[in-house]
Amino acid sequence: MMKQELMTIMEHSTVAKDTYMLVIQGESVAPPIDPGQFVHVLVSRDFFLRRPLSIADVNFANGTLTLLYKELGKGTQALSLKQVGETLDVLGPGGQGFPVESLNIEKALLVGGGIGVPPLYYLAKQLTDKGVAVESVLGFQTKEDVFYEEHFRALGEVRVMTNDGSRGDKGFVTDGLPEGEEAFDMYFSCGPAVMLKAVSDQLASYPGYISIEERMGCGIGACFACVVPADSGKGYKKICRDGPVFRPEEVIL
Amino acid sequence: MNTLAVKLPGLDLKNPVMPASGCFGFGREYSEFYQLSELGAIMIKAATVEQRYGNPTPRVAETASGMLNAIGLQNPGVDQIVGEELPFLNQYDVPIVANVAGSTVEDYAQVTEKLTASNRVSALELNISCPNVKEGGVQFGTDPDLAYNVTQITKQHTHLPVYVKLSPNVTDITAMARAVEAAGADGLSMINTLTGMKMDLHKREPLIANQTGGLSGPAIKPVAIRMIHEVYRSVKIPIIGMGGIESTEDILEFMLAGASAVAVGSANFKNPYICPQLIKELPATLHEHGWSSVHEVIGGAHRENNQSSVSRA
Numbered sequence: 001m002m003k004q005e006l007m008t009i010m011e012h013s014t015v016a017k018d019t020y021m022l023v024i025q026g027e028s029v030a031p032p033i034d035p036g037q038f039v040h041v042l043v044s045r046d047f048f049l050r051r052p053l054s055i056a057d058v059n060f061a062n063g064t065l066t067l068l069y070k071e072l073g074k075g076t077q078a079l080s081l082k083q084v085g086e087t088l089d090v091l092g093p094g095g096q097g098f099p100v101e102s103l104n105i106e107k108a109l110l111v112g113g114g115i116g117v118p119p120l121y122y123l124a125k126q127l128t129d130k131g132v133a134v135e136s137v138l139g140f141q142t143k144e145d146v147f148y149e150e151h152f153r154a155l156g157e158v159r160v161m162t163n164d165g166s167r168g169d170k171g172f173v174t175d176g177l178p179e180g181e182e183a184f185d186m187y188f189s190c191g192p193a194v195m196l197k198a199v200s201d202q203l204a205s206y207p208g209y210i211s212i213e214e215r216m217g218c219g220i221g222a223c224f225a226c227v228v229p230a231d232s233g234k235g236y237k238k239i240c241r242d243g244p245v246f247r248p249e250e251v252i253l
Numbered sequence: 254m255n256t257l258a259v260k261l262p263g264l265d266l267k268n269p270v271m272p273a274s275g276c277f278g279f280g281r282e283y284s285e286f287y288q289l290s291e292l293g294a295i296m297i298k299a300a301t302v303e304q305r306y307g308n309p310t311p312r313v314a315e316t317a318s319g320m321l322n323a324i325g326l327q328n329p330g331v332d333q334i335v336g337e338e339l340p341f342l343n344q345y346d347v348p349i350v351a352n353v354a355g356s357t358v359e360d361y362a363q364v365t366e367k368l369t370a371s372n373r374v375s376a377l378e379l380n381i382s383c384p385n386v387k388e389g390g391v392q393f394g395t396d397p398d399l400a401y402n403v404t405q406i407t408k409q410h411t412h413l414p415v416y417v418k419l420s421p422n423v424t425d426i427t428a429m430a431r432a433v434e435a436a437g438a439d440g441l442s443m444i445n446t447l448t449g450m451k452m453d454l455h456k457r458e459p460l461i462a463n464q465t466g467g468l469s470g471p472a473i474k475p476v477a478i479r480m481i482h483e484v485y486r487s488v489k490i491p492i493i494g495m496g497g498i499e500s501t502e503d504i505l506e507f508m509l510a511g512a513s514a515v516a517v518g519s520a521n522f523k524n525p526y527i528c529p530q531l532i533k534e535l536p537a538t539l540h541e542h543g544w545s546s547v548h549e550v551i552g553g554a555h556r557e558n559n560q561s562s563v564s565r566a
Contacts, residue, residue: 001285004525042523048470049315049522075315091525217313217322218522220285222278224298224327225313235306236327241282 002094002220003028006087010064016140016147018071019115020080021056024088029063034097035123036190036211036245039065040219042089043079050091051075052216052240054190056118056148057125068118068147094219095244098188098209100126109184109206110136110152111173111199113191114145119211120190121148124155135159135184137176139191143167174198193253200248211244212251228252256536256546259293259514261491262439263376263414264348266293266514268532269547270504273495273516274298274352274378274418275324279338280345283525289345291529296442296516297338299354299380302363304330309462314451319470319497320519321449323463326354326383331367339373348375350416354383358403362410369411377413379404379438382420382445383467394420394445397432404436414439416493419484421447421473426480427487434488441484442493442516444477469519471497478510485511485552499523501531501538508550 007026015021033055040050057066071077082088100123108127112120117138124134134156140146143166152158160168161176169176173195178184189199190211200210217225221241229252230237237243237251257268271294272283279297280289289295307327314321328334334351342349351374355361361379368374381394381403393399400417407415417433419426421444430441446467453460477496485492494512498504499520507515520527535547544550 004286047315048318048320048519049313215311215313217320217519218276218282218525220282220525222282223276223313223322223522224278224307224324225310225322227307227310227312227327235304 002092004089004091007065007090009082009084009086009088012082012084015068017144019145019147020069020071022067022069022079022082023064024067024090025062025064026090027063028090028092029058029060029065031060033058033065033093035100035126036097036119036209037093037095038219038244039067039090039092040094040216041067041079042091043075043082046078047075049217050219051079052094052213052219054119054211054244055093056121058122068115070115091219095240096242098123098211098245100130103130103132103186105132105185107133107135107182107184109178109187110134111177111187111189111191112136113139113173113195114141116189116191116195116211116213117148120188121151123188124152128155135178137161137173137178139173139176139195140167172198174202177202196248197253200253208248209245210248212239212246212253213244214239216240256539257532259547261414261493261513264294264350264514266348268293268535269508269514270528270532270535271296271350271493271514271516272521272528273518274350274380276518276521279334280342281338283521284345286525287529289342290347291532292347293514293532294348294350294375295342296350296378297334297342297352298328299326299352299383300328300331300334300364300368301326301354302331302360304328304333311460311462312466314460314466316449316451316468316470317472319468319472320522321451321461321466321468322446322519323461323466325463331364335367335371335373339371343373349373350376350378352378352380352418353407354380358406361403361407365407365410369413374413376439377407377411377415378442379407379415379417382418382422394418394429395423397428400429401432401436404433404438408437416440416442418445419443419480420445421476421480421496427483430484430488434490438490440491440493441488442495443484444473444480444496447473447476469497471499473497474503474506478506481507481512482510482554485555499527501534504531504535505538505542505550508547509552509554511552511555513551
């Protein structure tokens with residue numbers, strides 16, 4: 001159930017180049033919140049559209065959400081200037097997340113690219129809580145962009161890939177995927193569409209879930225702005241309402 | 254006299270505020286936020302004969318004080334709207350204005366017949382102003398003769414009142430308004446979006462996949478008010494005003510210019526509760542400015558003596 005709330009900024013810090021961690025507190029932080037869900041943030045009255053930001057972590061005891069975002073334009077730039085103690089107009093949580101509850105798996109592979117990494121952290125925590133072994137492949141452009149590597153390492157094996165090889169291994173996430181039978185039972189991926197397509201093509205023999213990003217309007221499913229072509233070749237799925245998490249076979253990337 | 258109630262052809266409005274077509278889907282999502290029966294009416298998303306899948310993405314972009322959209326009339330088709338969406342909406346005590354779109358005059362006639370036969374809508378809104386589809390839509394809305402023709406044929410296929418939604422992308426909006434009034438339109442809704450474009454500097458091409466999109470939001474509010482002001486003087490049929498409304502003061506500006514009721518569009522995206530909030534705040538704003546009902550405001554800017562209470566609603 002989505003709610004609109006003025007949430008309070010508890011922490012706001014830099015975690016990598018142009019990348020920030022924002023911890024916000026409010027009454028709407030109550031179960032259930034699934035990994036892969038997002039909040040739709042109104043940075044200030046100066047902006048006409050909200051920004052969808054994926055939930056990177058949840059602390060129900062403290063009533064906080066952790067968001068990790070990258071400064072990519074005027075909206076996120078203005079957001080980066082917000083101070084601890086200020087409030088933020090938040091609508092959420094929205095969308096369908098990764099169905100952790102219903103999974104019956106032993107080993108999970110998480111594949112994240114850039115600012116697609118954040119929702120996988122909350123997912124990794126939920127999976128390990130459930131007793132699922134987690135291995136992560138995290139891709140970034142360069143070493144300055146890498147964030148949360150140690151957070152993921154605390155939950156399982158991690159392989160970092162950078163485009164220029166300045167940290168971890170050189171290459172794309174698709175160059176770092178584990179090989180061999182029974183390396184994992186299911187994969188979970190979030191990142192740009194081209195990466196999701198490459199990952200889901202390469203891992204076509206495995207079941208998996210992908211989380212898609214797109215510019216959104218209302219963020220609740222009413223305006224038909226953020227859509228992805230459906231597998232049938234006819235029609236679209238709404239990313240904000242039917243997703244952002246889909247089975248790769250449900251959509252055409 | 255009731256403070257907020259307005260009576261228009263086919264529409265007994267308990268208040269003059271309704272969500273605009275295309276910004277509210279078929280109400281399901283917003284029904285999770287508040288009781289839809291609080292609304293004056295609901296203008297539902299456009300219906301076409303067949304299901305439409307709409308345009309490629311990106312379909313929206315933020316602009317200064319507004320946004321561009323090029324959804325492309327995505328909708329499940331009139332049969333599914335009649336079969337599934339209207340029965341859902343009918344559980345609420347709120348008049349439904351169904352938006353009719355098409356590529357040909359025959360399309361408009363067919364959608365009109367099916368919506369009329371459903372007995373579940375109070376009025377029709379004729380969409381001759383969508384800027385985001387290649388055929389139909391705005392071509393009917395920029396040529397007075399074509400607008401006359403499609404309005405007349407629609408009227409021949411329904412007993413419901415027909416509100417024609419006008420495009421601002423014309424040189425003389427009053428010529429369009431007079432043409433559809435002469436063809437039998439019962440009212441006007443105005444304005445639809447203004448055609449615009451935004452560039453993506455990284456890709457060096459238009460950001461919206463459709464290239465052009467419709468500009469909405471506060472950026473177009475002065476254009477809407479000016480056009481309503483012009484049209485109010487040119488025709489006798491009532492006007493439902495829209496274009497960037499975000500506050501109760503905006504509503505009163507539209508009404509002074511000549512709108513009998515208003516629709517709230519893309520502001521719903523920023524604040525899902527905006528319609529019930531405006532409805533709740535409207536009586537206080539009216540009183541603050543010395544009015545006791547919306548009837549005293551409608552067309553007020555056209556009267557020599559502002560105390561007059563003559564209005565067409």
